[in-house]
Amino acid sequence: MYLYQLAIGDWWNDLKDTFTLNFIDDDRYMLLVKGLGNTFLVTLGATILGILLGVIVALVRSTYDKTALGMRPGAGKVVLSLLNKIASLYLTVIRGTPVLVQLMIAYFVIFVSIAQHKTIVAIIAFGINSGAYVAEIIRSGIMSIDPGQFEAGRSLGFNYAQTMLYIIIPQALKNVLPALANEFIVLIKETSVSCYIGLHDLTKGGEIIRSRTYTAFMPLLAVALIYLVIVMFFTRLVNILERRLRNSER
Amino acid sequence: MSADPIISVNKLKKYYNRGAIKALDGVSLDISKGEVVVIIGPSGSGKSTLLRSLNLLEIPTSGSILFEGNDITSRGTDINKLRQKMGMVFQHFNLFPHLTIMDNMTLGPRKLLGIPRAEAEENARRLLAKVALEDRAGAYPSQLSGGQKQRIAIVRALAMKPDVLLFDEPTSALDPEMVGEVLDVMKDLAREGMTMVVVTHEMGFAREVGHRIIFMDEGRKIAEGTPEEIFEHTENERLKTFLAKVL
Numbered sequence: 001m002y003l004y005q006l007a008i009g010d011w012w013n014d015l016k017d018t019f020t021l022n023f024i025d026d027d028r029y030m031l032l033v034k035g036l037g038n039t040f041l042v043t044l045g046a047t048i049l050g051i052l053l054g055v056i057v058a059l060v061r062s063t064y065d066k067t068a069l070g071m072r073p074g075a076g077k078v079v080l081s082l083l084n085k086i087a088s089l090y091l092t093v094i095r096g097t098p099v100l101v102q103l104m105i106a107y108f109v110i111f112v113s114i115a116q117h118k119t120i121v122a123i124i125a126f127g128i129n130s131g132a133y134v135a136e137i138i139r140s141g142i143m144s145i146d147p148g149q150f151e152a153g154r155s156l157g158f159n160y161a162q163t164m165l166y167i168i169i170p171q172a173l174k175n176v177l178p179a180l181a182n183e184f185i186v187l188i189k190e191t192s193v194s195c196y197i198g199l200h201d202l203t204k205g206g207e208i209i210r211s212r213t214y215t216a217f218m219p220l221l222a223v224a225l226i227y228l229v230i231v232m233f234f235t236r237l238v239n240i241l242e243r244r245l246r247n248s249e250r
Numbered sequence: 251m252s253a254d255p256i257i258s259v260n261k262l263k264k265y266y267n268r269g270a271i272k273a274l275d276g277v278s279l280d281i282s283k284g285e286v287v288v289i290i291g292p293s294g295s296g297k298s299t300l301l302r303s304l305n306l307l308e309i310p311t312s313g314s315i316l317f318e319g320n321d322i323t324s325r326g327t328d329i330n331k332l333r334q335k336m337g338m339v340f341q342h343f344n345l346f347p348h349l350t351i352m353d354n355m356t357l358g359p360r361k362l363l364g365i366p367r368a369e370a371e372e373n374a375r376r377l378l379a380k381v382a383l384e385d386r387a388g389a390y391p392s393q394l395s396g397g398q399k400q401r402i403a404i405v406r407a408l409a410m411k412p413d414v415l416l417f418d419e420p421t422s423a424l425d426p427e428m429v430g431e432v433l434d435v436m437k438d439l440a441r442e443g444m445t446m447v448v449v450t451h452e453m454g455f456a457r458e459v460g461h462r463i464i465f466m467d468e469g470r471k472i473a474e475g476t477p478e479e480i481f482e483h484t485e486n487e488r489l490k491t492f493l494a495k496v497l
Contacts, residue, residue: 072325146342146344148340148342148344149344149346151307151338151340151344152338152340152344152345152346153346154307154330154333155305155307155333155336155337155338155340155407156333156334156337156357156358156362156406156407156410157330157331157333157334157358157362157410158330158358158361158362159330162361162362166357166361167346170348171346171347171348174348
């Protein structure tokens with residue numbers, strides 16, 4: 001009995017010691033806090049860039065799908081099909097290669113001149129990557145709107161762009177808002193690969209601690225736990241959002 | 251009724267699949283100001299295609315459509331400007347579900363005609379009162395019945411102060427007990443002198459309100475005349491067969 005208590009006590013004391021070593025000594029928890037800040041910064045920046053790119057690409061693609069067949073031959077049609085080709089190429093390349101490879105190409109090849117701004121490079125790389133997925137989400141939203149809505153807008157006298165802006169896009173965005181929020185959640189986790197370019201994000205924060213204390217268990221578990229809590233929090237928010245959106249339609 | 255037609259359709263053709271399907275096969279038609287023209291015919295006869303061509307929702311293969319003297323099928327025409335003068339009411343209402351009734355009715359006048367919000371809303375309220383729905387201004391389309399939606403769709407079109415109203419089977423998607431309330435609104439409009447082109451299966455309405463009935467089949471205009479001529483004294487065999495089925 002006494003031995004058993006001793007064993008438990010030892011284990012508990014060990015745990016306390018490694019915890020202190022990994023997080024309290026030298027204020028090492030700050031490495032995680034700083035990393036978390038960068039993770040949020042990159043995710044948020046990439047989300048905004050991704051939505052901007054995604055909306056543009058989705059508009060090009062759905063405009064082409066909806067109107068190219070009925071268009072009269074001319075400069076407008078040439079420009080539109082060229083834009084559509086570029087958009088398709090972008091989607092194929094970005095969705096056909098791993099995000100880590102894209103990030104490294106961005107960092108080591110394209111943006112060498114601003115390589116000291118790792119956060120900016122990461123935002124651009126993840127933004128371009130996310131844009132491809134967002135584009136397809138928004139395009140599916142646009143295509144899901146009843147064609148009658150489009151005709152009603154046009155019949156009032158709105159041109160194509162106005163009909164999109166006032167009538168189609170607001171409905172499409174509302175329909176795909178949960179999917180967009182999920183893309184944001186996926187992005188939070190995906191940015192963890194940015195420690196490959198040495199960006200001090202949450203994962204890297206754990207890695208720094210591990211390299212200083214030579215213990216893997218505590219820092220990695222802490223990193224995993226923080227990701228999990230964040231993702232669970234945002235997933236809950238998305239669920240609430242989804243319920244609200246459903247109710248507003250009734 | 252003035253002599254000059256407000257809409258003049260000349261030899262309109264609409265082919266699909268390189269002419270394999272002839273939705274419209276050379277239709278000519280004049281519509282005068284203040285006239286109520288009702289287009290009837292079996293489904294697939296091209297009556298909806300004809301109506302939708304009038305504001306270029308369908309792009310005809312050949313032929314011309316003059317609206318207030320402008321050829322709407324020609325390249326130089328600003329179709330968006332002309333559509334502001336041609337209201338359209340759809341079978342499935344097509345109200346904007348993300349906007350309130352008030353916003354549905356004021357979006358066009360505010361953004362396209364540049365009417366200030368207060369004035370547009372006052373105008374909308376007057377129109378809502380006309381269809382006895384002034385208390386639903388703040389509601390969303392999903393909160394209305396089918397008949398109410400269609401009445402809103404009509405006044406939404408009216409809010410643009412159009413010269414012509416096009417109706418594409420406005421009562422076909424309604425429950426039978428709601429057909430009357432929509433037809434009543436249309437009758438009032440006809441009485442006020444609105445120029446209307448109506449595609450419908452409501453023969454009672456055609457007979458009572460129509461100034462002129464056009465019977466279409468297989469993309470052609472088969473018969474044309476006053477309700478009396480069409481419904482009482484026709485010699486046309488195809489029209490007789492059609493009427494025997496629907497009356």
